[in-house]
Amino acid sequence: MKANLEDIAKAAGVSKMTVSRVLRGGTGFSDDTRDRVRKVAESLGYVPNKLAAAFGADQASTLVGMCVPRLTSGLFGQVLDGVDRALSRLGYQLIIGANNHSTEEEEAWVRQIVSWRPAGLILSGRTHQPGTVDLLRQAGMPVVEIWDLTTSPIDMSVGFSHVDCGAEMGQHLLRRGRRRAGYVGALARADVMGQARLDGFRAALAEAGHPLVASELLLDMPGFYAGLYGLETLLSRTRDLDVVYFHNDEMAIGGLAYAQARGIRVPEDLGIAGWGGMEAASILPRRLTTTVVPTTAIGKAAAEALVARLKGEPGQDVTVVPTRLVPGETG
Amino acid sequence: MKANLEDIAKAAGVSKMTVSRVLRGGTGFSDDTRDRVRKVAESLGYVPNKLAAAFGADQASTLVGMCVPRLTSGLFGQVLDGVDRALSRLGYQLIIGANNHSTEEEEAWVRQIVSWRPAGLILSGRTHQPGTVDLLRQAGMPVVEIWDLTTSPIDMSVGFSHVDCGAEMGQHLLRRGRRRAGYVGALARADVMGQARLDGFRAALAEAGHPLVASELLLDMPGFYAGLYGLETLLSRTRDLDVVYFHNDEMAIGGLAYAQARGIRVPEDLGIAGWGGMEAASILPRRLTTTVVPTTAIGKAAAEALVARLKGEPGQDVTVVPTRLVPGETG
DNA sequence: CTGAAAGCGCTAACAC
DNA sequence: GTGTTAGCGCTTTCAG
Numbered sequence: 160m161k162a163n164l165e166d167i168a169k170a171a172g173v174s175k176m177t178v179s180r181v182l183r184g185g186t187g188f189s190d191d192t193r194d195r196v197r198k199v200a201e202s203l204g205y206v207p208n209k210l211a212a213a214f215g216a217d218q219a220s221t222l223v224g225m226c227v228p229r230l231t232s233g234l235f236g237q238v239l240d241g242v243d244r245a246l247s248r249l250g251y252q253l254i255i256g257a258n259n260h261s262t263e264e265e266e267a268w269v270r271q272i273v274s275w276r277p278a279g280l281i282l283s284g285r286t287h288q289p290g291t292v293d294l295l296r297q298a299g300m301p302v303v304e305i306w307d308l309t310t311s312p313i314d315m316s317v318g319f320s321h322v323d324c325g326a327e328m329g330q331h332l333l334r335r336g337r338r339r340a341g342y343v344g345a346l347a348r349a350d351v352m353g354q355a356r357l358d359g360f361r362a363a364l365a366e367a368g369h370p371l372v373a374s375e376l377l378l379d380m381p382g383f384y385a386g387l388y389g390l391e392t393l394l395s396r397t398r399d400l401d402v403v404y405f406h407n408d409e410m411a412i413g414g415l416a417y418a419q420a421r422g423i424r425v426p427e428d429l430g431i432a433g434w435g436g437m438e439a440a441s442i443l444p445r446r447l448t449t450t451v452v453p454t455t456a457i458g459k460a461a462a463e464a465l466v467a468r469l470k471g472e473p474g475q476d477v478t479v480v481p482t483r484l485v486p487g488e489t490g
Numbered sequence: 491m492k493a494n495l496e497d498i499a500k501a502a503g504v505s506k507m508t509v510s511r512v513l514r515g516g517t518g519f520s521d522d523t524r525d526r527v528r529k530v531a532e533s534l535g536y537v538p539n540k541l542a543a544a545f546g547a548d549q550a551s552t553l554v555g556m557c558v559p560r561l562t563s564g565l566f567g568q569v570l571d572g573v574d575r576a577l578s579r580l581g582y583q584l585i586i587g588a589n590n591h592s593t594e595e596e597e598a599w600v601r602q603i604v605s606w607r608p609a610g611l612i613l614s615g616r617t618h619q620p621g622t623v624d625l626l627r628q629a630g631m632p633v634v635e636i637w638d639l640t641t642s643p644i645d646m647s648v649g650f651s652h653v654d655c656g657a658e659m660g661q662h663l664l665r666r667g668r669r670r671a672g673y674v675g676a677l678a679r680a681d682v683m684g685q686a687r688l689d690g691f692r693a694a695l696a697e698a699g700h701p702l703v704a705s706e707l708l709l710d711m712p713g714f715y716a717g718l719y720g721l722e723t724l725l726s727r728t729r730d731l732d733v734v735y736f737h738n739d740e741m742a743i744g745g746l747a748y749a750q751a752r753g754i755r756v757p758e759d760l761g762i763a764g765w766g767g768m769e770a771a772s773i774l775p776r777r778l779t780t781t782v783v784p785t786t787a788i789g790k791a792a793a794e795a796l797v798a799r800l801k802g803e804p805g806q807d808v809t810v811v812p813t814r815l816v817p818g819e820t821g
Numbered sequence: 822c823t824g825a826a827a828g829c830g831c832t833a834a835c836a837c
Numbered sequence: 838g839t840g841t842t843a844g845c846g847c848t849t850t851c852a853g
Contacts, residue, residue, distance in 0.1 A: 208845090
């Protein structure tokens with residue numbers, strides 16, 4: 160990794176500046192010069208130094224940072240995919256981090272990343288440490304908050320309302336005749352967005368006069384086994400339920416497995432509903448009642464909003480993406 | 491984002507160098523100076539510029555690049571998680587990219603990332619473009635190839651043998667009395683590691699005198715629905731199978747769903763086996779026969795091997811991680 | 822169309 | 838314990 164612009168310039172008999180212009184595909188050089196410079200660069204195995212470029216220029220790199228709650232979440236994997244595709248197409252590189260549902264960890268990550276002078280940041284959720292918000296406002300760098308809708312973003316927001324998701328599901332289950340609902344969650348209270356769905360769910364039920372009967376908030380990660388175990392625990396406390404809403408589809412599918420193992424008929428004896436819209440929900444023998452979230456579209460929209468802002472193009476500060484309740488055969 | 495070392499130096503009445511030493515937690519300053527500098531830095535809202543630091547120092551940043559086949563793969567999400575946890579603990583930041591199972595896309599990504607002068611790179615798979623290998627060797631930067639075992643890595647390798655995975659599963663199914671096996675894959679031939687499992691599987695069957703009866707290689711992503719559809723397609727061509735090996739667990743579970751929908755009894759009428767060890771495999775009414783891959787451990791080992799190399803600590807060039815065939819109730 | 826000069830913010834090396 | 842000097846590789850600005 161030795162050759163730099165100077166080396167190429169010498170070998171090609173031009174100045175550094177001309178080499179720089181040629182290699183960045185600018186204008187202001189003859190075809191002859193261009194060909195000569197390119198050939199020399201190639202033969203020297205030149206690799207540009209973006210560290211120097213970003214530093215020397217105006218301090219803004221083509222790095223974009225993105226912080227997600229967990230890297231093992233299937234939904235966030237899809238969001239990341241949407242972001243990555245859009246960003247790499249536009250010439251940016253993606254730095255990622257996980258905050259483990261902690262705003263403190265998020266702040267630590269943001270401090271690290273901001274010192275790389277990224278072009279922008281994508282954060283998950285609307286809840287942050289005050290210090291994080293101060294830092295980002297002061298840095299004046301484009302920030303997109305995704306996943307959870309906020310009407311007063313730090314800068315921009317792409318998301319949907321978790322409260323509404325929960326409320327809609329509550330109303331749907333009530334329409335289906337369910338009257339005694341339970342809830343199985345995970346991550347304790349660390350996941351504010353899961354909490355928001357529970358809040359919406361609870362409020363919708365209460366409003367209709369059929370309040371939530373019982374809930375079980377596990378400490379675990381929201382996986383298949385947690386759902387199975389969570390339903391078992393919930394039912395050991397209260398048998399008298401006619402439907403259970405789960406933190407997400409993985410857990411709901413775990414709940415389904417428990418019901419099947421115990422001979423509990425779904426949906427006859429017990430309704431089951433999930434959230435997220437994982438692919439497996441639609442191929443189950445009985446399709447899972449769930450809320451489909453447009454994950455990849457959110458990622459794409461976030462990346463594009465960020466880049467639009469960087470290019471000075473007009474764009475919306477708040478983008479609401481629609482979720483869709485898909486009635487299945489389980490509730 | 492205005493304050494720099496100079497500003498702090500002036501306000502604290504010391505030199506830039508002293509500020510630099512204090513802020514990096516070095517030695518060579520009085521307690522008094524330290525406290526004063528820290529206070530000033532804090533009050534000025536100083537954010538260090540890693541671009542300048544990495545550039546000015548020795549050209550090696552604390553950035554680590556990692557390229558995975560797909561960001562939507564659950565298994566790679568777990569690997570990323572392992573890498574991220576280890577790396578962030580050690581003070582590095584993670585740049586990611588997806589190559590969509592294409593070595594050409596991988597090379598384009600590597601060229602972008604190398605120009606950020608990362609401390610090291612983690613690549614997935616052992617197959618790369620010649621240009622990629624040349625570039626990396628020339629750059630002399632630590633590289634860990636993960637997932638697919640190679641005894642002649644570019645630099646280091648952490649993985650296991652996909653051929654062995656397939657062979658083991660073939661032998662296991664033969665021991666269980668299966669004689670007419672089929673295979674359902676995805677991603678056509680783009681996924682060389684899935685191909686390797688098929689190769690191993692096929693060879694084990696042939697060796698025992700019960701060669702593979704039929705296989706169906708879909709173009710799709712290896713998901714639940716692809717598995718369902720793939721089994722349907724395979725069986726429409728050949729009814730006479732007593733077991734089917736799938737590209738991964740998602741697809742196997744999709745196959746299970748198809749069998750259930752069609753009244754095909756598993757494992758009586760048809761055995762089903764997957765690969766990967768996703769959590770859902772173990773909570774199915776009939777636990778899926780599969781191969782468990784230590785995803786997070788691979789990520790952790792890769793990150794640690796990289797950092798050991800950076801610190802000049804001795805380490806192994808090739809780390810073999812064991813996979814484990816878990817006999818379930820489906821095959 | 823091309824080049825020279827200046828400087829981005831930081832750190833290594835050395836001097837005091 | 839602290840300061841000075843030099844320079845990393847590039848781009849911006851301005852001059853020709």
